[in-house]
Amino acid sequence: MTTVRYCINGKLVSGIAPTNRGFAYGDGVFRTMRLLDGELQDWPQHYQTLVADCSKIQIVCPSADLLMQDFRLLVSSAAAEEAASGIIKIIITRGEGARGYAPPAICEPTRVLVQSPLPVYPAAIYQQGVALYTCQTRLAQQPLLAGIKHLNRLENVLARAELKDPRFFDGLLRDYDGHVIEAVSGNLLIQKENVIMTPALDQCGVAGVMRQKIMDWYRTHGQPVAVTAISLEQLLAADAVVIANSVYGVLQVTQIDDHVMATDHWAKELRSHLHYIIH
Structure with a gap:
């Protein structure tokens, strides 16, 4: 696999708004996991950690079901071999907002999933x-x-x-x-x-x-x-x-x-x- 794929808020796109607080302020969290045989390794633990991390910075983490829908959409766009293995990075940002540090009173979190090749480590x-x-x-x-x-x-x-x-x-x-x-x-x-x-x-x-x-x-x-x-x-x-x-x-x-x-x-x-x- 050589292609890096993206899914943002349930769409196979690679662009994010400059006003997104994750881009502007690093206002968000992420976790990285392996994809083997078409399945996310240790997904329950990774999701539990995403929820805990989001909570600490007062972001409501998207549901596991929603993130899994994004994941299935992302890998469905790949060839069979590429859909079976790789690295999946899940990023949750607070979402878009106006200029300034103050978090918006109402903000829809942004979900970003990135699939990239498994690193090749020497034996x-x-x-x-x-x-x-x-x-x-x-x-x-x-x-x-x-x-x-x-x-x-x-x-x-x-x-x-x-x-x-x-x-x-x-x-x-x-x-x-x-x-x-x-x-x-x-x-x-x-x-x-x-x-x-x-x-x-x-x-x-x-x-x-x-x-x-x-x-x-x-x-x-x-x-x-x-x-x-x-x-x-x-x-x-x-x-x-x-x-x-x-x-x-x-x-x-x-x-x-x-x-x-x-x-x-x-x-x-x-x-x-x-x-x-x-x-």
Whole structure:
């Protein structure tokens, strides 16, 4: 698949009004998920997260049925092979409004679905793991927006622009207190002396669906994941580190900057537990 397709408010178009608040102010949220065998992977979890994210910024999330109608329309326009796999990004904005920051009293949310090809990852990242670069860009603390995937992603853009060395798969983001928060495009989990930990996201960062799936799996099996502040020193001393998102799944971190990490088969085990299919 090479074509990027769009569905906006139930129509197969690619244009959006300049007065749309998502375009003008980043006033909205989004989530990204895999399309495999014609079905959205982890759709119930993604929709639940969209609803929660919208609620935090006082947008009424469109119904799951309406979004699924848009999805079916979008993939129906593709050839059979292209309709079966890809990446689906769902964007919900507050809708159109007049100039100025004040949200309109009455506003119809805008629904945008984008279908693009599945990224082609080298097999080595699943077999040998990946290296991370510690970004100089820091995440600002804003509890009101912490955890949600809002459309203001300039910190991630600036951090990703730092990654010029092809040895590094992704960047490592910290806050201004020096706590490790996440990767540029995924969440972090660490293992230390049989304790599973993930950075707290109550001040900044994005709470991804794959992170939640891992936490749920451990909780179901009697080992809750500790959500806590983690320093860079703690991260480097971990017995194992993985990064996770809904596209590449779970990857073992084998190096951070010039520091070689302890490695095991944790990422492979998690992919197996979660039935993640490597494409």
